[in-house]
Amino acid sequence: xxxxxxxxxxxxxxxxxxxxxxxxxxxxxxxxxxxxxxxxxxxxxxxxxxxxxxxxxxxxxxxxxxxxxxxxxxxxxxxxxxxxxxxxxxxxxxxxxxxxxxxxxxxxxxxxxxxxxxxxxxxxxxxxxxxxxxxxxxxxxxxxxxxxxxxxxxxxxxxxxxxxxxxxxxxxx
Numbered sequence: 001x002x003x004x005x006x007x008x009x010x011x012x013x014x015x016x017x018x019x020x021x022x023x024x025x026x027x028x029x030x031x032x033x034x035x036x037x038x039x040x041x042x043x044x045x046x047x048x049x050x051x052x053x054x055x056x057x058x059x060x061x062x063x064x065x066x067x068x069x070x071x072x073x074x075x076x077x078x079x080x081x082x083x084x085x086x087x088x089x090x091x092x093x094x095x096x097x098x099x100x101x102x103x104x105x106x107x108x109x110x111x112x113x114x115x116x117x118x119x120x121x122x123x124x125x126x127x128x129x130x131x132x133x134x135x136x137x138x139x140x141x142x143x144x145x146x147x148x149x150x151x152x153x154x155x156x157x158x159x160x161x162x163x164x165x166x167x168x169x170x171x172x173x
Contacts, residue, residue, distance in 0.1 A: 003098050003116075004096060005050070005097075006089060007038075008103065009052055009053040009054075009073075010053060011082075011101045015102050015120035016120065019124075035051065035073065039071055041127050041131055042071060048072070049072070050074065052073075053073070053076070054081050054082045090115055094113040097116065098117070098118060100117075100118055100120055101119075102119045102120040102121065
């Protein structure tokens with residue numbers, strides 16, 4: 001089963017320096033750069049990505065929806081924040097959903113309802129690493145396993161419940 005990634009758009013832009021710099025120069029260009037960046041990620045790892053942008057200050061009176069290279073985009077209506085829209089979507093379907101936001105209140109809301117959460121900086125860092133070109137290894141470059149290597153004995157270090165929950169979601173995207 002695939003994971004649905006639900007992103008607080010401006011929160012991610014402002015927590016990822018290359019996008020934040022672009023947004024400071026041109027507001028709409030920051031959104032466009034984010035969507036192009038996510039579209040590149042989506043080509044490598046297909047799945048549902050939904051980005052919600054705030055329209056609370058100067059948006060229209062109705063929620064607007066758009067599609068950009070397979071990424072669903074929602075602009076919240078005037079008087080509603082992106083967090084409100086995300087909460088509504090999580091209330092409707094929290095299972096197999098990963099929410100990307102550094103907003104602690106929103107993250108706690110989502111966790112209580114059973115969805116995964118990740119901070120915007122951590123998400124951006126992980127996606128950026130996946131998008132970077134990984135050089136192909138030749139057979140000669142691969143490390144050789146010696147038959148005389150000893151296995152470690154004893155208990156392995158187990159990850160915390162929080163880490164296990166995060167790994168559950170990252171393994172699927």
